[in-house]
Amino acid sequence: MDASRRPNQLFRNLNAKLASIPMIVTALVVFVGGTTWTVVHSFTNSRLLPKLNFVGLDQYERLWSSSRWMISIENLAIYGACSMILSLLIGFTLAALLDRKIRFEGAFRTIFLYPFALSFVVTGLAWQWILNPDFGIQGVVRDWGWEGFVFDPLNNPDIVIFGILIAGIWQGSGFIMVIMLAGLRGIDEDIWKATRVEGIPAWKTYIQVIIPMMRPVFVTALVLIASGIIKLYDLVVAQTNGGPGLSSEVPAKYVIEYMFRAQNLAQGFAASTMMLVSVIIILVPWAYLEFGGKKRG
């Protein structure tokens, strides 16, 4: 072979290129292909089987006039906002408390992280029992003699989403705590010393110095929490199965129901396309602010 000739660019790092083909294929076929297929079929009147019989925006009109979908959206909004704020707040507070060089830190860390090892179905069932008015917290408190005590979020349509929220927070905040703790451990010890020498109280140090320094950690945590919110499904199924009535329906559940139970594929596709659109609407401006536009200094 003539070593002086420039080798064909196609064959450079051939092993690496071969190894990455499966992932590239998966990404193209499953994510891009699957998404496109779903969006296209959401404009059809497919029922049990996918058909390419286009009906324009009919499915979307039906979707937005359905009260079940509106309840789902509203529930997801409440769950999402509360879960975002509470997970961050509780996760960070727990991490900050653990970071104060306490005793038995390892044990506490394990306890707080443990719920994360449970599946949503197990979490949902456990909390369904805990929140059961007859056998759970309400029952126990009434047995203690406080007869008028009422705590039945899963049976009250007005607050049922908060009953699900409790389980979701319990399951997820330990994981956020671990991420935050890793972030806190990455803060130089000297920063703490410097603020102590300057006489800045610990809470103020957290808010004005430490949290701004942990911005990348917060972004990671937000992405993880957000993805958990969007795919909220199994927790609802295990705890209430959408009840009482339709009061704890969520979009992901709507999609599954229409695709596989109601045998109305196109309606499910329209709902899932709306979920994708809303994620993009939130994600794009944020990504633009974070990565494009201004240069970070």
Next chain:
Amino acid sequence: MNSVEIKNLDLSFGSVKVLQNLNLDIGQGEFIVLLGSSGCGKSTLLNCIAGLLDVTGGQIHINGKNVTWAEPSERGIGMVFQSYALYPQMTVEKNLSFGLRNAKMPKDEIDARVARAAEILQIQPLLNRKPGALSGGQRQRVAIGRALVRDVDVFLFDEPLSNLDAKLRADLRVEIKRLHGQLQNTMIYVTHDQIEAMTLADRIAIMKGGKIMQLGSPHEIYNRPQNLYVADFIGSPSMNFIKGDLSGGTFRAGDMVIPVDGYDFAEGTKREGAAIFGVRPEHIATGDALASAPIRTQVTVDLVEPMGADTLIYSSIAGTPVHIRMDGQAVVRKGDTVEIGINPKDASLFDPDSELRL
């Protein structure tokens, strides 16, 4: 009145004693360097003075006030850290003023102090930048500025130059010395770099195993080390040590005989028996300097290290390997025989058992 007084200070972590019964008095406006290898307790001592570590026993007084249990911010100290410890999300100006704003100081006063610190350290053009946009030397200046605006009596430096490259380190070293001359504050400076210690200090405290091995001026530490550890630690390459016997006013090691008439014995230590004779490579005379050295001998050169300004020779005296520092212009080759001279006045004698200076 002393600026800082440390009385019988003890610090242990569990059963590990890091500082033991340590006493140190630091005068007003004095520049003290705590010097030692890693793990000797020098940074720990500084953190105790700053109040960042709780002591196990003893007392710390700053400006005549017992501050052993006072918060760091109430001790009248400013501190500069090795990693700068600047707040990365704030501009330089905010970094300097953060502590003052937090203490609810009037705005005019804050501005005046920041302006003064910026002027002294020549960082005015950097005030609106964030630490991420500064070089290491500039960051350390800002860190010094943050201690400066606190308008305190005692400055604590925890290896402030260790993260900088050699040239910047030398520049900033001079600047810290100039700053001390200008401000006349008490400064306590921790380092493992003996050049920094020698150039900056009014007095050096050499530490080992949580104890101060010797406290004295750089001149004293260099010329009259009180024990083997200090003699070995200070100076690069370190002092040559030759084991032998003292008898009848002479030191004998193998066929080498050195009369020690000129040697300045510490009071009551003149005696017969085993001893260690220490002499620095630069105190072994060669060439023109031979005339002033009373004891002469010939040695064979094993290895030559030309370093420009001077030349280092590896050889041996009475079977002990020694380093000899020669003039950089001297022409020597491996295998040559060189005449050397030793003046007992420049040498140090140590007791091999107690390791103390005789």
